[in-house]
Amino acid sequence: MTSQRLTTAEWQALDRAHHTHPFVDPATLDEKGTRVIVGADGCHLIDSDGRRILDGMAGLWCVNLGYGRHELAQAAYDQMIELPYYNTFFRSATPPTIELASILSELAPGTLGHAFFSSSGSEANDTVVRLVRRYWDLRGAPAKTTFISRTYAYHGSTMAAASLGGFAAMHAVGGLPLPGFEHVMPPYWFAMGEDDETPEETGARAARTLEEKIVALGPENVAAFIGEPVMGAGGVIVPPENYWPEVQRICRDHDVLLVCDEVITGFGRTGEWFGAQTFELHPDLMTIAKGLSSGYAPISAVLMTDEFFETLSGGGVIPHGYTYSGHPVSAAVAIENLRLIKEEGLVERVRTQTGPYFQTRLRAELSDHPLVGEVRGIGLIGAVELAQDKASRTPFEPVGRVAALCHEHCYEEGVILRAMRDVLCASPPLTIDREEIDHLVAATRRALDRTAEELGLP
């Protein structure tokens, strides 16, 4: 195998010379070197030094079925032999693509019975922007073009998806957001709650900012509100119970479409097939990716309601699509992935067993640590927010330094988490067992201890 040809140092030198990474300061690669991952099985990765590391992030929140699943490899192989590629443009389609669309229509809640495929979450969200604007045009409301999203939302990295996203650092690259993209506050009690506010009050205030924004822009100009049922890359922000019902009411009252970005929350992560089911949401559109194929092949989709699709299909040609929309190999992998998730009862297992166990262990073992401000999560997605002072929710300065240190210690302790500002995020494969959860939590605790020691904190 090529991955065994070179030493770690040789891989690092070659990588540094020719490979530009997403989301890292290239200088860090000089300083610390690239982590070269050469193999994986179950919930574990193997690096180029032969170390086994528990993947507490399922790659990038996507390897829901875990690594080394021969069934998925076989599905890809069989489809490549049968028909490696054909497109879905014009009047063409392939059997796996048609079958996957039909399976998704049964799996998705409500009347989300129509799938438009692409390869990534970003492309799916770009598709949302174009199709929603088209929809309002066809409905005779061409001024309804503005999208409202939230600070700390992550919807991808293309121009439109990053405009939907709520990260100043991303907006600073490429002159974003594009016109027509607005942001309101998320229901993020720990960082944004007023001193005397309960999480529910922060949730109500966050929803209110959405209504105020719609009114200020004029509902006749607002196309849609987009949100992740649980915000992922923004730091695993779990909304209080009153938030989504109020947002849903606001969207309905002002004739604003509701789009759920389920790129992380889809396919079992929160203990239901979709986050929309966990929070009793009835979105007009849903974006899915990642767990749709457990990351084994790139595929994403926008799911649309019957009503949305009927309007869209009354407007003639839909001038939008990608070479790999509905790629047959990715579709075949996704079909097998969904079959296995069902056969192994993984969604139910997350809801009734591993999810509650994970949440309980995280809180029991980490909440009292002096560096920890809050532990939160739902199902198999969780976060540990670090803070200088827990009671007053005072952050560390500069923001991000402590979690970055801790993230390094986690790796040394044999577990990969994600550091975002001063939040450590976890989103392991849905196949994780109790023993592995115990290992993840214990390694994180040791990493927190080492971080406190390095900072000279008690």
Ligand SMILES: Cc1ncc(COP(=O)(O)O)c(C=O)c1O
């Ligand atoms: C909620 C959400 N939406 C969209 C995306 C973008 O997906 P992709 O990286 O496949 O373009 C991500 C990626 O992390 C995500 O978390």
